[in-house]
Amino acid sequence: MKLCLAGKSTKEVGEELGIRTELVRRWKREHEQYQEGSFSGHGNANMTAEQIALFELVIV
Known part of the structure; x- marks a missing residue:
C-alpha cells in the first residue's frame, strides 16, 4: 500500500x-x-470504528 500512497499507479x-493489477x-x-x-487477516471481518462500537455494545 505504501507504494500506491507514494504515487505509483496500481498498474x-x-x-x-x-x-494482478486488480488485486x-x-x-x-x-x-x-x-x-x-x-487487512485484519485470518478470516476476521474488517469493521469500521462505528461497527466495532456497535459490536461491543451488543456483546457486553
Missing part, C-alpha cells in the same frame, strides 16, 4: 510485485475504506 505496483486495486479500496482496520 506499476502490480507489475513491480508480479501480481492491488482491491487492496487499495479496502485500505481507503477501513484505514487501520484493513
Whole structure:
C-alpha cells in the first residue's frame, strides 16, 4: 500500500510485485475504506470504528 500512497499507479505496483493489477486495486479500496482496520487477516471481518462500537455494545 505504501507504494500506491507514494504515487505509483496500481498498474506499476502490480507489475513491480508480479501480481494482478486488480488485486492491488482491491487492496487499495479496502485500505481507503477501513484505514487501520484493513487487512485484519485470518478470516476476521474488517469493521469500521462505528461497527466495532456497535459490536461491543451488543456483546457486553
